[in-house]
Amino acid sequence: MADFLNDLENISQAAVKWFTNWVRSLRRLPQPGRGFTINKREIAMGKWLYDIVHPGPSPANDWMKREVEISVDGVVRELLEVSPKDALVSPDVWFDEGTTVDLRWIDSDDANPANTSTPSEAFEFQVNDDVPPPQPGMGGVQNKREAP
Numbered sequence: 001m002a003d004f005l006n007d008l009e010n011i012s013q014a015a016v017k018w019f020t021n022w023v024r025s026l027r028r029l030p031q032p033g034r035g036f037t038i039n040k041r042e043i044a045m046g047k048w049l050y051d052i053v054h055p056g057p058s059p060a061n062d063w064m065k066r067e068v069e070i071s072v073d074g075v076v077r078e079l080l081e082v083s084p085k086d087a088l089v090s091p092d093v094w095f096d097e098g099t100t101v102d103l104r105w106i107d108s109d110d111a112n113p114a115n116t117s118t119p120s121e122a123f124e125f126q127v128n129d130d131v132p133p134p135q136p137g138m139g140g141v142q143n144k145r146e147a148p
Contacts, residue, residue, distance in 0.1 A: 040131065046097040048127055054082055054105055055120065064110040069119065071102040095127045 043049050054068060066082040072095060080093075082105075095101055104119040 042129070042131065043094060046129075047094055048097060048129075049092050049094050052093055052103060063107050065108040065114070067106045067108075069102075069104045069106065071104075072096075072099050074100075074102075097127050097129055099127050101125055101127060 041049050052068065054066060057063070068080050068082060070077050070080065070093070102122040102124050104122050106119050107117040108114040109116075
């Protein structure tokens with residue numbers, strides 16, 4: 001009889017844990033969309049600056065904070081907080097040439113403790129030198145003389 005009661009207690013604890021996790025999943029914010037990059041420019045040999053644009057506003061009414069998780073070659077480098085009203089994460093996020101970058105957005109609401117969304121799908125790109133040098137200026141003629 002004692003074994004039966006222990007089994008019943010374990011089953012009830014597992015059921016309560018499952019139900020609690022299920023309720024928490026219902027309170028999660030919608031997943032943010034994917035962002036993109038614009039205005040890539042080289043700042044030094046092999047170092048590139050990017051402007052990163054985050055997805056549009058969250059459909060959640062109580063969305064208070066957005067963060068972008070920046071991973072370089074599979075390792076999280078930093079977590080930047082983004083104002084909900086801003087379009088750009090940062091005009092000057094730099095990466096080394098030849099690296100692979102993943103960006104994921106996470107939204108949080110104003111609950112205490114905050115509820116967070118699942119991270120967005122990753123926006124992945126390779127940092128390459130594919131920007132040509134500027135067009136040369138116009139040349140001219142310096143001296144005009146008659147050929148012998």
